[in-house]
Amino acid sequence: MDAHWLAMPILQQLNSGVLVLSTDYGISFYNQFIERRLGVPLAEVRHKSVFDVFTDLPEAWLKRKLDSVVALNAPTFSSWEQRPYVLKLPHLRPVSGGSDYMMQNCSMLPLVHPHTGETFICLLIEDATDVSIYQLELQRNMQALQQANRLDGLTKLYNRSYWEQLLQSEVLRAKRYHQPLSLILFDLDKFKQLNDDYGHLGGDFVLIELASFIQSLLRESDFLGRYGGEEFGIILPNTSQSGANEVAERICRQVAAHQLLFNQRIIRATISLGVAELNPHRHQEAHDLLQCADVALYVSKRQGRNRSTCYRDDLQKVLQKVN
């Protein structure tokens, strides 16, 4: 079969745009794909400059690209990821498409006329609108997934692993910029008793309610996370121990005064807190700071709960006396 006749019908029905330009940017040819989307018959614009026919072309950029194709006799490319489109054309999914114009991958290839030897530049335009939409959805889902991965399922606070990451980076930041950093660890008092009295649903309810109540008492820059079962932590950047202590005392009072209504029963919960400030010389890592806050929290528990304690070096002795 003589295959020559195939070229034109296939070129016209190809689901990609084909635009052929002379080296001085005049339009020599475009196929049906472009003609229908542009809405201008080829005969009307043949030999006109491509920059007069297609509005909004990035002229300096495109000229540089086209010149490189001719000068280097090598192809050049443009991807929708870097430049959404070269030719401003509509896409065929106006309803579900999302974007206003067709996202495009464009290859620019050197062509030499077989008889005259004249050089032309062929722009192959592929519609990448679908791909760009999937990519966008993927990015959104990845973001949602990342967010979910950081949160505790029950309380919607930061979970332990993410909260510890935050603590680590805040410790590094405080050391680097010589800023104070404090930490509050707190524990829901007699949680086992709550579970026994109100059932596990009641216990969960208290955790959820207190989480959002305490969150509402904090600054935006503080990070509240669920550290363990009924144990929580608050990172307070740019806060000294005395400032953190004020926050801890206030939270302690307000939680004790806060009434929780569960199944027509009023639950009163209290918390015990431990406060520690980063000592950049003695605390090598976030873990060392955590340990100090934990000692202070332990003292609060031992001294009768519903109170806040600041870490001091002699707390270890206090603990020994209590024991």
Add this chain to the structure above:
Amino acid sequence: MTMLTPDQQDALQELMNVSMGLASDQLARFLDTLVHLQVPAMQVVRASDMPAQLRELYADKEAHLISQGFIGPAGMQGEAMLLYNFSSAKQLAAILGYQQSEVSDAEMLTDISSILTTTFLNSLAAQLGSTLSYSAPRQLNCQNNQLVERLQALASRWNVALQVNIQYQVTDYAFQCDMILLIPGTALQTLQQQLDDILQDY
């Protein structure tokens, strides 16, 4: 696995030198400035050995990896990768003749890579009496330590890697990159055949 014989390797190195000369001439005319490309240091390595060799070179640096596929007749095909280890591609704008504001770093990197790859490989293919077609260049995400993993994944699909270190000097401005041509075993046989044909003529 067959590797290149010493004769084939010498012939390939010679063809690469000529190609690089032609490519730099083209580049100089296009960029309208003096372009000096050093004789490329070429190394044929097993693709599986490559990540380890590049690990040190690009350790602790912000590296950029651009990949571009190529295909020719008789089973010749492969993937050209360009590795850069600078954090910003802004300086490239001056070389490419772009206004910094109108192009992103990623676009400049893919552009310069495509120009370097296609001019060099076109010249090499012409020496071998052939032509090549190319896919669009893509920037592969390889932040921090992902580069070596990325190379390992790529290397597992290809048999042989031609590692070519290219140094470019454009009048006042020098930059350096590594070009790695990854080719599968079948393409290697085609390349060996083409090299043998050339060697026979001498």
